[in-house]
Amino acid sequence: MIKNKMLKFTKRQKSVILDFFSIAGVTELILLFYKFGLSYPADWRHFLALPLYFIVVYFILQYAFKLNKILWEFASGKPFLILIAILALDFVVGTALSFLTFGYAGWIATYYYVMVVTCYAVLSGEKLFVVQLYLRKHQLKHLLDVKQSAKNNTLIIGAGWTGSALAKEFINDPSIFKPVCFVDDSYEKQGRQINDLPVAGTTKDIQKVVYRYHIKKIIFAIPSCDMETRKKIINACIATKCVLKVVPPIHELVDGSDAVPQPRDVRIEDLLGREPMTFDFKEVKKYIHEKVVMVTGGGGSIGSELCRQIAKYEPKSLIILDIYENNAYEIQQELKRGYPSLDLMTEICSIADYDKCEILFDRYRPDIVFHAAAHKHVPLMEHVPEQAIKNNVVGTLNLCKLADKFKVQKFLLISTDKAVNPTNVMGASKRCCEMIVKYHAQRCKDTVFCAVRFGNVLGSNGSVIPLFKKQIAEGGPVTLTDKNIIRYFMTIPEAVSLVLQTGTYSQTGEIFVLDMGQPVKILDLAENLIRLSGYEPYKEIPIVFTGLRPGEKLYEELLISGEGMRKTTNKKIFICKQIDIDEKTFPKQLQHLLDLAKENKAAAVKEYLHEMIPTYHQDTAEA
């Protein structure tokens, strides 16, 4: 293991070793020839040993003083002074070693030394004066050119295939981006020219390079970069206040074409550092292909993405069911354009309207129902608890009854982490929905009833990101309820892919829980969004803390106590052990709740929710 490590040299190390032996060899030959012509020298060991002493000592000192890390074309006077000091020290140590080994060697030491240094300077091509002076001259000229056209001066992060291809493209048309230099973390590329542009440092040097080259725009061009490193580099770029574009990460470049990936604006997902998830698309296709699929709330953030992804799996037909026509129309038009041969129906209907839903179930006979229709706004539902019940609970009950009646194969409720130990009416209403699903799973034989719980998705309708963006566009302030509030975030496509994946597990009555990764501090999110918009948080856009709203938690949970977690084949999906529903009392309780809601008895609804759901604790919310 250690042996392997020792024998593994980078290209750069190999070139240094090659330099070392070529310098030593050439020096030796020159000296032998100069001193003795073609005759054999008596003191041959001196001739072999002396150059080695000087060069080995030189290399040791160079590494000790970290001169090997210097980008000489950008070096100021100090490293050059250190270099001269090292050469002097090398001479002293080398001569001393030679004296200790062979005794006094007279003129030979000086003579050798001069030759070694000269040869090294000429041959090395890496660090010393001759080459470096040339590079510095070239660099200065480049810097002067750069200054003249500063407006579009662009730094490309990553001098790999994508970076270099983009550089070529923009050198030919510099009207928007004028590539000026690269930064790249590869040690081998440091100081090199790629497409006639210098690799001016590593990603640690971004700020320095931006200053030196009058950079106004940056393109992040490393699609293969892991998401955590990507996040760090993008943050460093944002701090420069340059216009920033990024090439999408590799998992977003799925079309498999050879085209150069084009840079886009930075998205907040780029700053979450989440690794892409893996999905078993074949398994998903198996249960959706050629099936009749209905998506309730199909016009909403999650519902519309469900429709987008389902369309790819070529269902027999897809039914978008939503009460809000504008949303439904938008996704309908998008899918018609994208999938002209898809058998697509759009039905404007409320899930609370049992009779109309029954007509639709009868007409389409869905095989699979994804139920994403709901009122979801926490503060709004606090004021109208009866509406939360009439919509979310009645709607879910209607759909479950119809799924049973029309022998739907799979019924999947989209639930939320707010249903766990709810501290608000919306969360409590969703917990009720989970209980309805479980109740039907216990009683119905023909349908697999299950639910999927997850935390917030990025950028959904009415969520924090669109709100922050609006506040920033209006010049601020950005409002946060609490500086310590944290939330789990997933992208909508990620969450929906996982939801579809859960459909491949066929056990009825399960609640699937999606692993949301690391929670995000909302304050960090707000600061990043402000920086992304080109402003300085607090200085240019103030951030104001308004206090937690009634029913709002500092952090969300995904499990109710008593629910254990079981793994699935997908490491991001867990199954929680469901608490059984008492089939005698639950229907009565449910009916009572619906009666109270029907009579618009808001306070009584809230109170009764507490009774039905023992984990509902409004009073313990950090209000």
Ligand SMILES: NC(=O)c1ccc[n+]([C@@H]2O[C@H](COP(=O)([O-])OP(=O)(O)OC[C@H]3O[C@@H](n4cnc5c(N)ncnc54)[C@H](O)[C@@H]3O)[C@@H](O)[C@H]2O)c1
């Ligand atoms: N957005 C998130 O961050 C998130 C996270 C986890 C879970 N969820 C859950 O996913 C579900 C959908 O959330 P979303 O973000 O897509 O919300 P959304 O508001 O974007 O979409 C909900 C859709 O449901 C429709 N709808 C509401 N009531 C209806 C009714 N009675 N009949 C027919 N259609 C109706 C709305 O018109 C809307 O198009 C909710 O239950 C929510 O709790 C959302």
